[in-house]
Amino acid sequence: MSETELRELIKPCLKLAGGIIHACHAVMDSIGYIDRDSKRIIADVFNLSIAEVSGIVSFYHDFKTEPQPPKQLRICMAEACQANQARKLVAAIEQNLHTKIPCHTANGETAIGFTYCLGICPNGPAVTIDGKLLANASATEVLANL
Amino acid sequence: MTTVYLSNDSFAYANGYENVKRACINVGFEYVDVGSRGLAWLEPLIELEHGQDRIAFGPIAADEVTALKEAANSAVTLKSHPKYIGQIEANEFFNRQTRLVFRNAGIEAIGATPTFNTLKANLDRDPHALIDELETSGLRGRGGAGFPAHIKWRTVANTVADQRYIVCNADEGDSGTFSDRMLMEGDPMSLLEGMAIAGYACGASRGYIYLRSEYPLAHESLNNAISISYKNNLLGEKIFGSEFSFDVEVFLGAGAYICGEETSLLESLEGRRGQIRVKPPLPAIAGLYQKPTLVHNVITLASVPSLLDLGGENYAELGIGRSTGTIPFQLAGNVKHGGLIELPFGHTVRELIEEFGGGTRSGRPFRAAQIGGPLGAYLSDAELDTRLTYEDMQGIGAGIGHGGIVVFDETVDLREQSEYAFEFCEIESCGKCTPCRIGSVRGKELMQRLRQSTNKDADIQLVKELCDVMEHASLCQMGGMTPIPVRSALERFPEDFR
Ligand SMILES: Cc1cc2nc3c(=O)[nH]c(=O)nc-3n(C[C@H](O)[C@H](O)[C@H](O)COP(=O)(O)O)c2cc1C
Numbered sequence: 001m002s003e004t005e006l007r008e009l010i011k012p013c014l015k016l017a018g019g020i021i022h023a024c025h026a027v028m029d030s031i032g033y034i035d036r037d038s039k040r041i042i043a044d045v046f047n048l049s050i051a052e053v054s055g056i057v058s059f060y061h062d063f064k065t066e067p068q069p070p071k072q073l074r075i076c077m078a079e080a081c082q083a084n085q086a087r088k089l090v091a092a093i094e095q096n097l098h099t100k101i102p103c104h105t106a107n108g109e110t111a112i113g114f115t116y117c118l119g120i121c122p123n124g125p126a127v128t129i130d131g132k133l134l135a136n137a138s139a140t141e142v143l144a145n146l
Numbered sequence: 147m148t149t150v151y152l153s154n155d156s157f158a159y160a161n162g163y164e165n166v167k168r169a170c171i172n173v174g175f176e177y178v179d180v181g182s183r184g185l186a187w188l189e190p191l192i193e194l195e196h197g198q199d200r201i202a203f204g205p206i207a208a209d210e211v212t213a214l215k216e217a218a219n220s221a222v223t224l225k226s227h228p229k230y231i232g233q234i235e236a237n238e239f240f241n242r243q244t245r246l247v248f249r250n251a252g253i254e255a256i257g258a259t260p261t262f263n264t265l266k267a268n269l270d271r272d273p274h275a276l277i278d279e280l281e282t283s284g285l286r287g288r289g290g291a292g293f294p295a296h297i298k299w300r301t302v303a304n305t306v307a308d309q310r311y312i313v314c315n316a317d318e319g320d321s322g323t324f325s326d327r328m329l330m331e332g333d334p335m336s337l338l339e340g341m342a343i344a345g346y347a348c349g350a351s352r353g354y355i356y357l358r359s360e361y362p363l364a365h366e367s368l369n370n371a372i373s374i375s376y377k378n379n380l381l382g383e384k385i386f387g388s389e390f391s392f393d394v395e396v397f398l399g400a401g402a403y404i405c406g407e408e409t410s411l412l413e414s415l416e417g418r419r420g421q422i423r424v425k426p427p428l429p430a431i432a433g434l435y436q437k438p439t440l441v442h443n444v445i446t447l448a449s450v451p452s453l454l455d456l457g458g459e460n461y462a463e464l465g466i467g468r469s470t471g472t473i474p475f476q477l478a479g480n481v482k483h484g485g486l487i488e489l490p491f492g493h494t495v496r497e498l499i500e501e502f503g504g505g506t507r508s509g510r511p512f513r514a515a516q517i518g519g520p521l522g523a524y525l526s527d528a529e530l531d532t533r534l535t536y537e538d539m540q541g542i543g544a545g546i547g548h549g550g551i552v553v554f555d556e557t558v559d560l561r562e563q564s565e566y567a568f569e570f571c572e573i574e575s576c577g578k579c580t581p582c583r584i585g586s587v588r589g590k591e592l593m594q595r596l597r598q599s600t601n602k603d604a605d606i607q608l609v610k611e612l613c614d615v616m617e618h619a620s621l622c623q624m625g626g627m628t629p630i631p632v633r634s635a636l637e638r639f640p641e642d643f644r
């Protein structure tokens with residue numbers, strides 16, 4: 001995406017409350033991460049310093065500053081899912097992949113990370129695969145989706 | 147043509163809704179998307195129109211839809227379908243509830259043309275009379291702290307300003323809670339109507355819904371409901387031809403539990419890091435852009451239409467003492483029948499877990515329940531007969547919070563849960579004050595050390611001192627309440643720390 005296109009993308013956010021957060025979402029949605037160049041442009045559009053933009057980007061878990069793998073697996077590790085053996089699910093996946101979560105799979109295709117409550121707490125362990133919710137997740141099912 | 151009502155709540159999505167929907171289309175059912183009835187273990191739930199009744203089946207799989215179609219013409223064959231549930235209104239999980247906030251969810255088609263009848267009926271009332279009625283009802287905030295709603299409304303209404311705001315807190319970060327999500331997905335109109343009524347009563351013309359990014363379906367549903375409401379002049383300029391105008395927009399959070407705390411939320415909504423503001427001033431006096439701002443949880447605001455329809459006095463009849471009305475409890479974790487249970491205050495924790503929940507899902511013995519989210523206390527069997535009121539829960543050092551109840555069986559290790567409580571605080575701390583930012587890390591380390599510590603007594607003593615510091619010296623309840631799960635675990639399950 002060119003600088004001009006990026007500016008056009010985030011300009012409408014100027015009118016909105018908390019526009020800079022809208023702008024960061026827009027950059028995440030279209031580029032996948034917010035690098036230094038994007039921060040510079042956001043800073044310029046919103047009349048802030050790059051440091052201020054960095055401060056905002058680093059505060060929120062959703063905003064990434066590095067390119068992300070095409071697929072995202074997020075495992076809920078909050079209490080209700082723990083009660084339904086989310087820790088065992090994580091251990092089984094880690095054992096199969098020979099690595100510790102959070103991580104990227106060896107082929108670089110999938111980022112695996114934790115999340116804290118997806119709102120389907122009686123149906124845990126809950127995971128999302130590319131944003132799609134899966135209830136009562138088993139290691140076999142999750143691994144088959146990687 | 148047979149009509150079926152299909153739950154398209156997140157519960158249903160997570161359990162195969164899309165395949166079921168496709169199957170419904172393939173067999174020629176006329177399907178209507180509705181919210182969830184709250185019986186989470188039966189999702190995806192499908193209700194088939196049969197004469198005057200709706201017969202439920204669940205959890206329905208895509209390959210069971212054809213049999214449903216074949217059986218659809220006879221009540222006898224319907225009963226023999228393997229997933230036959232019968233009428234939801236007759237189901238004992240459902241028929242013992244008092245549904246007020248959730249009176250529409252799962253029944254009306256989502257996004258059906260809204261009426262906002264309650265707003266309409268109250269638009270010629272004096273705003274102060276409306277607030278008086280709220281006071282009579284005794285409604286308290288459902289976001290966690292249980293603060294009387296009318297005090298906030300009156301403060302916002304009486305603070306002189308050129309602009310006031312209504313902010314709906316839809317950040318629902320507590321583990322084990324999903325009532326906000328269910329309401330926004332299944333009955334977003336009640337929330338919008340509640341916000342508009344609050345706007346009218348407080349003299350605010352603008353509302354924001356601060357929604358957590360983990361809820362994409364709620365996002366879609368809210369945006370859809372907002373656009374339908376504008377089209378029908380239920381939002382926007384001169385609503386119902388009156389002088390009252392009200393606008394609502396959704397603001398999407400970006401993954402931060404702390405942004406559920408109201409001042410952090412306002413910082414975020416203004417486009418900054420979600421760091422806590424020092425109180426005072428209260429948001430009701432100087433909130434969003436330093437203007438008087440009514441910040442309420444989704445359920446508090448969505449309670450308003452049904453409360454006004456019922457009347458403040460009748461609402462106050464429900465519940466016990468100063469815990470009036472109904473609250474949608476959310477039963478989750480290791481429980482056989484989890485889901486949404488709206489009840490008047492005053493039932494015991496045991497009734498919810500055993501009578502509604504049917505015990506643990508694993509079949510192993512019950513060991514602990516955490517009430518009120520990650521900052522809530524762990525209870526053992528000995529406390530389960532406590533009544534669910536703000537006062538009774540406070541009496542045992544616990545709180546109702548946002549109404550989440552998470553059940554654990556005997557496999558739970560409370561040392562591990564305490565380690566997690568500190569870890570969660572570490573991950574989600576806004577970083578503004580030291581007791582929380584550093585204390586959470588030290589607490590986690592201590593809990594890890596306790597696994598094979600050579601001097602457990604001294605380490606436990608240290609944890610207790612750390613809890614004292616965090617409780618008394620933290621700027622907000624994130625650091626201030628993290629000691630609650632830890633202390634309750636230490637006190638009620640000491641053997642797990644040995
Ligand atoms: C760490 C922390 C997280 C919170 N998260 C939420 C939340 O997700 N949703 C919510 O409604 N209130 C949350 N609250 C409570 C809010 O600060 C505030 O009390 C509430 O939104 C007021 O609404 P009510 O009067 O309807 O309860 C949280 C508080 C703290 C300290």
Ligand code: SF4
Nearest residue numbers: 576578579582622625
């Ligand atoms: S207690 Fe934690 S979350 Fe609250 S202000 Fe202090 S550092 Fe921030």
Ligand code: FES
Nearest residue numbers: 076081117118121
């Ligand atoms: S705790 Fe995992 S979905 Fe709520």
